[in-house]
Amino acid sequence: MKVLAAISILFALVGCATPAELRSQKPLLDLKSTKPAKDVAICIADKWEGLGGFGGALTVNMRVTTSGYVVSLPLNGQTGMLVDIDNDGTGSTTKYYKGLVLLEQKLVQAIKDCQ
Template sequence: MRTNKIVLIGNASIFAAAISGCSTPGALRNTTPDIVANSIKSAKTVAICITDRWENGAGYLGTTVPVSMRETEKGYTVMWLNGMGGAGMLADIDNTASGSRTLYYRGGVIGSGTFEASLRECQ
């Protein structure tokens, strides 16, 4: 039984990589954000929440996905690494005078609804 689970996780990762495009963070940022959200929470709080949710439950077929969170000059960037050397999804969360602002970019990913719902819930 355990072997089947490992195979499923492997296949899910391949599936996730196959249905997403290879976008660089810079290329994604040169497009119009798919979601713009403002929050009274700090950029750090929102970024940690998004990272946790993307890593623990927003994955394909119940799997986890590789997520990167890094600090920037203005706040934080959270990125789903699609396994093909690119960014599948990217959220720039910047500090503002009243909290934070999130710019979310989806790079050719199919089935991103749970990721987007998680992002909205973290605001």
């Protein structure tokens, strides 16, 4: 329990970024897929929800944009991870950004697996 409290305090002190701040950075992943944006977004959201610890689900946000979808992982009222999935002429593009998220390997792998 003390470890969870320490992690919560660390996130509260350091904080995460807003979506605009994350998008101002170079994406950590920039992928192309033959799948439509909707299929990729649903896949990522479903996989992320299933990666919650201690038998629980992660809270994942997904919303429609003018060009596709955004899937995000909120942490302490800010955006910890953000994925923009946009339709293009032959499928979709996926751009991944992250704020202060530790141990995100499984979350990143889910993004790659959904392409």
